[in-house]
Amino acid sequence: MARNQKDYFYYKAKNEGYRSRASYKLDQINKKHNVIKPGDSIVDLGAAPGGWLQMAKELSGGRVVGVDLQKIKPIDGVETIKGDITRDTTLEKIEEIIGKQGADVVICDAAPNLTGSWELDHGRSIALSESALSIAKKLLRPGGNFVVKVFQGDMFKDFLDEAKENFVYVRSYTPAASRKESAEIYVIGKKFLSIGIKKGQEFELEIKEIGEKGDGIARINDFIVFVKDGTAGKRVRVCIREVHPKFAFADIIQ
Numbered sequence: 001m002a003r004n005q006k007d008y009f010y011y012k013a014k015n016e017g018y019r020s021r022a023s024y025k026l027d028q029i030n031k032k033h034n035v036i037k038p039g040d041s042i043v044d045l046g047a048a049p050g051g052w053l054q055m056a057k058e059l060s061g062g063r064v065v066g067v068d069l070q071k072i073k074p075i076d077g078v079e080t081i082k083g084d085i086t087r088d089t090t091l092e093k094i095e096e097i098i099g100k101q102g103a104d105v106v107i108c109d110a111a112p113n114l115t116g117s118w119e120l121d122h123g124r125s126i127a128l129s130e131s132a133l134s135i136a137k138k139l140l141r142p143g144g145n146f147v148v149k150v151f152q153g154d155m156f157k158d159f160l161d162e163a164k165e166n167f168v169y170v171r172s173y174t175p176a177a178s179r180k181e182s183a184e185i186y187v188i189g190k191k192f193l194s195i196g197i198k199k200g201q202e203f204e205l206e207i208k209e210i211g212e213k214g215d216g217i218a219r220i221n222d223f224i225v226f227v228k229d230g231t232a233g234k235r236v237r238v239c240i241r242e243v244h245p246k247f248a249f250a251d252i253i254q
């Protein structure tokens with residue numbers, strides 16, 4: 001079955017003009033998780049030979065930028081950078097193209113050269129995923145989405161937990177186009193949070209004013225926390241109840 005499945009997506013890509021079978025993985029991820037919408041600006045990390053870039057351009061029609069250690073052959077309407085995603089200079093080059101408004105979506109299908117040692121391959125994959133998450137945190141606009149490939153192993157859960165601190169919604173997913181024998185899994189992060197905050201977290205905050213709906217309003221930098229039954233001028237300890245990209249709801253616990 002794995003063999004048939006491999007042949008199926010391989011030949012499908014050849015027939016339909018995609019550079020790799022991986023194009024269908026991105027399409028399936030998007031059908032399931034709705035990460036890319038028309039007009040989105042997208043940064044693709046580890047993008048060669050360009051199957052995801054072709055699909056990303058097709059799905060969004062917006063600005064698409066691909067980065068890889070390898071040179072990527074030109075694709076209509078897609079900008080490419082030859083660079084290493086673990087280096088700061090690469091981030092600077094992407095920022096020059098994307099500008100201050102930030103990217104709507106960051107996707108990463110980067111993979112290390114496989115050695116056959118499960119632990120080593122897992123460790124290197126996690127390191128690349130960490131680099132991708134770090135780039136996503138710098139590039140995404142609040143509310144933006146993230147997709148990253150990870151090879152499963154001991155450190156997977158810690159990586160997932162880290163992603164959960166930065167997005168309202170985090171899931172893992174294996175598209176049907178992934179080879180059955182592959183250890184790869186994709187982590188999907190939706191609605192990037194402008195600060196690292198999560199449900200259940202506690203903060204001590206000062207209620208600055210009362211909002212139109214009667215909630216107290218406190219701020220962590222530009223992030224607003226609406227505090228139920230808050231009193232203006234009071235310092236309170238709160239527990240976060242519901243998180244959104246630029247604001248959260250909280251209850252007083254003390």
Ligand SMILES: C[S@@+](CC[C@H](N)C(=O)[O-])C[C@H]1O[C@@H](n2cnc3c(N)ncnc32)[C@H](O)[C@@H]1O
Binds near residue numbers: 019022045046050083
């Ligand atoms: C599985 S391929 C990506 C396939 C691509 N999504 C597609 O659809 O054509 C993985 C890519 O990650 C790239 N890569 C690995 N480490 C990288 C790094 N540190 N910086 C940039 N690209 C990297 C590799 O050069 C390789 O082209």
